[in-house]
Amino acid sequence: MAVKTITGDQAVAYGAMLARAEVVPGFPITPQTIIIEQISEFINDGLMDADFIPAESEHSVMSVAIGASAGGVRTFTATSSQGLALMYEMLFAAAPIRLPVVMAVANRSLGAASGIWTEHNDSVPVRESGWLQVYVESNQEALDMTIQAFRIAEDRRVMLPIMVCLDGFILSHVVEGVDIPEQAVVDRFLPKFSPVNVLDPRDPVMMNPVTPPEFATEMRYQQDRAVEAARVAIAEADEEFAALTGRRYGGLFESYRMDDAEYALAGLGTWAGIAREAVDQLRSEGKKAGLIKLRYMRPFPGQELRQATLNLKSLGTFDRSAAFNGYGPLFTEVRNALYGSGIMVTDHIAGIGGRDITVETVRDMYDIVERSARGEQVRDCTWHTLRGEMQ
Amino acid sequence: MRSMKDVPREDILTHGHGACPGCGYAVTAKNIAKMLGPNTVVYVPASCLVVFGALYPYSAWKTPYLFTAFENTGAVTTGIKAALRRRHIDATVVGMAGDGGTFDIGLQALSGAAERNEDIIYVCLDNEAYMNTGIQRSSATPFGAWTTTTPAGLEVKGNRRFKKDIARIVADHDVPYVATLSVAHFTDFVRKVQKAKEMRGFRFLHCLTPCIPGWRIEPSKGVSINRLAVETGMWTLYEVENGVPRVTYKPKVMAPVTEYLKLQGRFKHMGEADVRTLQAWLCEKWRANYGEEAPSPPCVLPPKEEVLAHDGDTLYGI
Numbered sequence: 001m002a003v004k005t006i007t008g009d010q011a012v013a014y015g016a017m018l019a020r021a022e023v024v025p026g027f028p029i030t031p032q033t034i035i036i037e038q039i040s041e042f043i044n045d046g047l048m049d050a051d052f053i054p055a056e057s058e059h060s061v062m063s064v065a066i067g068a069s070a071g072g073v074r075t076f077t078a079t080s081s082q083g084l085a086l087m088y089e090m091l092f093a094a095a096p097i098r099l100p101v102v103m104a105v106a107n108r109s110l111g112a113a114s115g116i117w118t119e120h121n122d123s124v125p126v127r128e129s130g131w132l133q134v135y136v137e138s139n140q141e142a143l144d145m146t147i148q149a150f151r152i153a154e155d156r157r158v159m160l161p162i163m164v165c166l167d168g169f170i171l172s173h174v175v176e177g178v179d180i181p182e183q184a185v186v187d188r189f190l191p192k193f194s195p196v197n198v199l200d201p202r203d204p205v206m207m208n209p210v211t212p213p214e215f216a217t218e219m220r221y222q223q224d225r226a227v228e229a230a231r232v233a234i235a236e237a238d239e240e241f242a243a244l245t246g247r248r249y250g251g252l253f254e255s256y257r258m259d260d261a262e263y264a265l266a267g268l269g270t271w272a273g274i275a276r277e278a279v280d281q282l283r284s285e286g287k288k289a290g291l292i293k294l295r296y297m298r299p300f301p302g303q304e305l306r307q308a309t310l311n312l313k314s315l316g317t318f319d320r321s322a323a324f325n326g327y328g329p330l331f332t333e334v335r336n337a338l339y340g341s342g343i344m345v346t347d348h349i350a351g352i353g354g355r356d357i358t359v360e361t362v363r364d365m366y367d368i369v370e371r372s373a374r375g376e377q378v379r380d381c382t383w384h385t386l387r388g389e390m391q
Numbered sequence: 392m393r394s395m396k397d398v399p400r401e402d403i404l405t406h407g408h409g410a411c412p413g414c415g416y417a418v419t420a421k422n423i424a425k426m427l428g429p430n431t432v433v434y435v436p437a438s439c440l441v442v443f444g445a446l447y448p449y450s451a452w453k454t455p456y457l458f459t460a461f462e463n464t465g466a467v468t469t470g471i472k473a474a475l476r477r478r479h480i481d482a483t484v485v486g487m488a489g490d491g492g493t494f495d496i497g498l499q500a501l502s503g504a505a506e507r508n509e510d511i512i513y514v515c516l517d518n519e520a521y522m523n524t525g526i527q528r529s530s531a532t533p534f535g536a537w538t539t540t541t542p543a544g545l546e547v548k549g550n551r552r553f554k555k556d557i558a559r560i561v562a563d564h565d566v567p568y569v570a571t572l573s574v575a576h577f578t579d580f581v582r583k584v585q586k587a588k589e590m591r592g593f594r595f596l597h598c599l600t601p602c603i604p605g606w607r608i609e610p611s612k613g614v615s616i617n618r619l620a621v622e623t624g625m626w627t628l629y630e631v632e633n634g635v636p637r638v639t640y641k642p643k644v645m646a647p648v649t650e651y652l653k654l655q656g657r658f659k660h661m662g663e664a665d666v667r668t669l670q671a672w673l674c675e676k677w678r679a680n681y682g683e684e685a686p687s688p689p690c691v692l693p694p695k696e697e698v699l700a701h702d703g704d705t706l707y708g709i
Contacts, residue, residue, distance in 0.1 A: 023473045025466075051473050055466060056503030063459065063466035063500065064473070067434070070457055071474020093459040199455040199471055201430045201482045206456040209445035 003179050008171030009034030011139040011178050012078065012104045012164065015146025017048040018186040021076035021102070025053040025064035027083060030116045031168035032106040035078040058083035062090035062101075069099035069161075070207055072198035074150065077101065080168060081108035081122040088126065094161045095130025096223055097208050098196070100153035101161040103131075104146065107269070107320075108168040109353045117354020118168040120268060121321035124297065124329050130223055132162040132230055133297040135268040139176040142166045144247055147181070148237045151190050155233040159196060160226050167270040169354065185244050227299050234296065252301035254293040255308055257283060261290025263373040264309070265348070265365055266334060267318025268294050271357055275318070278362040289366055294330070302337035314344040314373035316365050320351045327381050344372045347381035361385055392426060392585040394578050399425055408451035409443035413610030415600035415617065416440065416516045419574050420487055423514055423596070426584040429454060431483040432475065434468050436497065437461035438489035439523045440516070462496040464488040465504030468511040476510075483512060483588060490517040490531035494557050505564035505593050512587050512594045515557065518602035526605045530555040533625065534669050535652075535661045538605075543660035553672055558597045562631040566593040570630035570639075573599050575617035579628055579639050586632075599626045607656020616654055622646040624673040627680045641681055647689040648673055 006014070012035050016024065024043075026036035042048035055061045058079050069075040079087060084105055094101050109119035120135075127133060132152065136142045145164050153162045166172060197205050211219060235251045242248035254272075257279050258264060265275055272293035282289040292308065292315075294301070309315055315338065319328025327335075331347035338345055348365040351357045361384050372378045383390075392398060403424035410417035416439055424433070432455045435441050441458050444451050459467060464486035472484040488497055493515040501513065520538045521527040528538040532550045537543050541550040562569040568590050570583040587594040599620055601613040608616060620626035621642060628640040648670050652658040661669075674690035677683075684690070 022477050023470065025470065051477065053469060053473060054507070055469070056499055056506075060463060060466035060469075060500050060503055063463035064470035066459055067457070067467040067470020067472075068474045069470070071432075071471045071478070073474040073477050075470075089460055090463070097459070199432045199457060199474075200478075200480060201432060201454055202480075204453060204455045206445055206447075206450045206452060208458050209447045209450055209456070210442060210458070211447040215447055 003177045005175050006139065006178050007034055007173055007175050008139040008142045008166045009106065009173070010038050011143035012146050012166065013038035013042065014178070014180055015143040016076040016102070017042050018181060018183060019076070019147050019150045019190055020074060021050055022073040023051050023053065023065070023068035023075045025055045025061040025068070025077050027055055027058050027061045027079070029058070029080045029083040031108055031172040032078045032080040032083070032104065034172065035104055035106070058086040059090060062087040062094065065101045065103070066090060066094050066097065066099055069094070069101050070097065070199050072195045072200065074193040075101045076103070078104035078106065080106045081110045084122045084126065085110055091126055091129040091131060093208065096219060098159040098226070099161055100150070100159055102146065102149045102153055103161065103163050105163045105165045106168045106172040107165055113353055115353045116168070118170055119321055119352055119354065123163055123165045124321050127297050127329070130160065130227070131298065132160055132227065133165060134162065134295055135165045135297065136171070137270055137272045137293065139171055139178045140247070141249060142171060143178055143180070144241065144245070144249070147186055147190060148241055151237045152230060152233045154193055156196065157229040158226050158233050160230065165269070170270045181245055189241060189244055230299050249295065252296045252299070252304055253308070254295065256291040256293065258290040258292065258308060260288055261312060262288040263314040263366070263369045264290035264292055264312055265316040265318055265362070265369060266292035266294050266305070267320070268297065268330065269320060271318055271320065271351065271362070274357055274359055275362050277359050278366060281359065281363070282366060287370065289370070300333050300337070305334065305337050306341060309338060309341070309343055312343050314346070314369050316346045316348050316369035318365065319347060319349045322349055322352070331381065346372055346378060348384055349381065350384040355385060392581050394581060398422070398581060399428065401425070401429070403427070403429060403431065403453050404444060405451045405453060407449070409446070410439065411603045411610070413603050413613050415574065415602060415613045416518055417443065418613070419516055419572070419598045419600045420514075422574065422580070423584055424454070426581065427483050427485060427512070427588055431485055432471055434458070434464060434471060434484070434486045436464045436486070436488050436492045437523070438492055438516070440487055440489070442523060461492055463500045464492060464497050464513065465500035465502070465509070468513070469504050469507070469509045472509060472511050484510070485512040485514060487514045487516060489523070490515060490519060491521045491529045493517075494530045494555050501561070502564065505561055505566050505595070508566060508592045510591055510593070512596065514596045514598065516598055516600045518600045518605060519554070520602070520605055522602045522605040531557070534672065535658055535665045537657045537660060548660050548662065548665065558595065561595045562636070564593070565634060566595060567591070568594040568630070568632055569597070570595070571597045571626065571628055573617045573621055573626060573628060575614045576621065576628055576640055583630060583639070605657070607659070608654060612654055616651070619646065619651045619654070623648045623651040624677045624685070625651055627676070629680070638681060645677060645685050645689050
C-alpha cells in the first residue's frame with residue numbers, strides 16, 4: 001500500500017487502472033478531463049494495458065463503450081454535465097442491453113446559467129436511465145468506488161452499468177492523500193470479467209433486436225429486478241472490500257450520530273463532510289442532530305432509509321439540484337420512501353452552480369429541521385443562501 | 392472471389408426477413424453478408440434493415456448482431472472491434488447503415504471512425520431518403536425527387552438540392568479503401584466486397600439500393616434501375632484504394648437522364664426546366680468523373696420534356 005497525494009480525477013483513473021479496464025473511450029470535458037488524461041498517461045507509460053479510444057463526441061464515447069462491453073471486455077469511461085447530456089440516448093441502450101460499463105461523472109452544472117462548477121443536475125436527472133448511481137465524498141472513496149463499481153456492475157445478479165459520481169472541482173481538482181491498494185488486493189476483490197452474452201462469431205447472439213409489445217414489458221421488469229438485486233451486491237462488495245482494505249462505506253448510505261438523533265439531514269456528495277462538522281457542533285451544544293450520507297441514488301435505499309429513521313421526528317433532504325416542481329429530486333425520493341411514517345420531511349436546496357456550502361449554511365438547514373421536529377410550521381422547501389430580495 | 396459463381400452459397404442474412412419484394416437494400420445487404428461470411432459481427436443502426444432483419448424473438452442473421460441507435464455506426468463498430476482485438480478474435484466487424492444514418496445523423500461518428508482508421512467495414516446502403524420512417528428527404532436524395540418532406544407542390548416540386556458526395560468526403564479522410572457499388576454490376580460488386588474483406592483499416596462501401604415504395608417503382612425493376620443509374624451518370628462506379636482513385640466501369644455512351652427518371656414515380660412531376668438542370672449537373676459530373684466531355688446527345692441537346700411513363704402508384708410494403 002502506498003499513499004499518494006492526488007486529485008479525485010486521478011484517484012478515479014487509478015481505480016480504473018487497478019480494475020484492469022481494457023477499453024476506455026474518452027472525450028474531454030471539464031472537470032472530468034484529468035481522468036482521461038491520467039489514463040492516457042498510464043497507457044503510454046506502459047503501466048496500464050488498455051486501449052484509449054479518442055472518440056469525437058460523448059455520444060460516440062458511450063457508443064464505443066457499448067460496442068466494447070458487448071464485445072466482452074471490461075469498459076470504463078468518464079464524463080460531466082453537457083457530455084452526459086449528449087450521451088443521454090445511449091445511456092438508455094447500455095442499461096437494457098445489460099452492459100456493465102463503469103463511468104465516472106465529475107458532477108458539474110448542466111445547461112444555461114452556464115458554468116463549469118459542481119451541481120448534481122447532470123447525473124440526478126438520468127436516475128431513470130437504468131444505470132446504478134453512487135455518489136462519493138472523498139478522493140479515497142472515488143478510487144475505492146471505481147473498483148467496487150466493476151464488481152457490482154458485473155455481478156451476475158446485476159449486469160447493469162453504473163455511474164461513480166464525484167463533485168466537480170471539490171473532488172475532481174483537489175488533492176488529498178489517497179491510499180492506493182496493491183494490485184494483488186484488487187485482483188482478489190475483482191475477478192476477471194466474465195460476461196454472460198458476447199458478440200462472438202463462434203457463438204452468435206443477437207443483442208437488442210427490435211422488441212415488440214409482447215416482450216418489452218418483461219424485459220423492463222427484469223431490468224427493475226436487476227436494480228433491486230444490486231442492493232445485495234452492494235452490501236457484499238462493501239463487506240468484502242472492508243475485509244481486504246479496512247475501508248467500509250456502509251453500502252447504500254452511511255449513518256452518522258443517528259443512534260439517538262431526533263432530527264437529521266440526508267444528502268449526496270461532498271456536502272456530507274460539511275454536514276458532519278455541523279452535526280458535531282450541534283451535538284456539542286446538546287442538540288440531538290444526526291446525518292445520513294446517502295451514497296446510492298439507484299438503487300434508492302427506500303426501505304433501509306425508513307428503517308434508519310424510525311426514531312426521528314423530522315428529516316431534511318439536501319438537494320444540489322432543482323426539479324422545478326416545488327421540490328428537489330432527492331426530496332421526492334425520500335418523502336416517497338417515508339410516506340406514512342409520520343416523520344416531517346423538508347427540502348433544502350443549496351450549492352447550485354457550485355456556490356460554496358459552508359457549515360453555517362448547513363446549520364441553517366438543521367435549524368429549520370429542528371423547528372419542524374418541535375412541531376413548528378416551516379416551509380416544505382427552502383432555497384438556501386438566496387441573495388437579497390429573493391430570500 | 393472474382394465473379395458471381397465464386398460467391399458462397401450459404402446465406403448470412405437468410406430468407407425469412409421482412410423486406411419488401413424486390414428491395415434493393417435487402418439484396419445488397421444479403422450479398423455483402425454472404426461474401427463477408429460467418430466470421431463477422433454485424434452492427435445495424437436505425438434503418439429498414441433493423442426492422443426487416445431481426446424482430447425479437449426472430450432473427451434472419453446467422454452472425455452476432457447488435458442494434459442500439461441511429462447515428463453511431465462508426466462508434467459502436469469501433470468499440471466492437473476494440474473488444475474483439477483484445478480478445479484475440481480475428482473477425483470482420485461490419486456496420487450497415489442507411490443514407491440518413493451515414494450522410495446526415497451518422498456523419499460525425501463516421502468521420503471519427505474514418506479519421507482514426509478503425510479496422511472496420513462501413514457499408515452505406517443508400518436508398519436516397521429516410522425510407523424506414525416513410526420516405527423523407529435526406530442529403531442523399533437526388534435533385535427533383537419527390538419525398539414526403541419535398542412534396543411535388545403547386546409552387547415547389549421536389550427536392551431542390553443535389554445529392555451529397557459522401558464517398559468523396561470519406562475518401563478525403565485518407566482511409567485505405569472507398570468504393571461505390573451497384574448490384575446490377577455484379578462482377579465489379581464481388582471484386583470490391585472481396586477487396587474490402589481482405590484489407591485492414593477503415594473500408595467504406597457505398598451502395599445504391601433502389602427502394603420499391605420510396606422510388607415508386609415496379610418490384611421487378613430494381614436491378615434495371617441500378618444499371619440505368621450508372622448508364623446515365625446518376626451513379627458512378629469507382630474505388631479509391633490507398634488514395635488512388637480509379638473508375639471501375641465507364642458506360643460507352645451517356646444515356647439521357649430521362650431514361651432513368653421515367654421508370655420512377657418519384658420523378659414524374661418534374662418539368663422540363665428541372666430535367667434540364669439535372670441533366671446539366673450530370674454532364675458536369677461526367678466530366679469530373681471520367682475526365683472527358685460527356686458524349687452527345689444528352690449534353691449537346693438538352694432533353695425536351697416528355698411524359699414519364701410510370702404512374703408512380705406502386706406502394707408495396709407500406
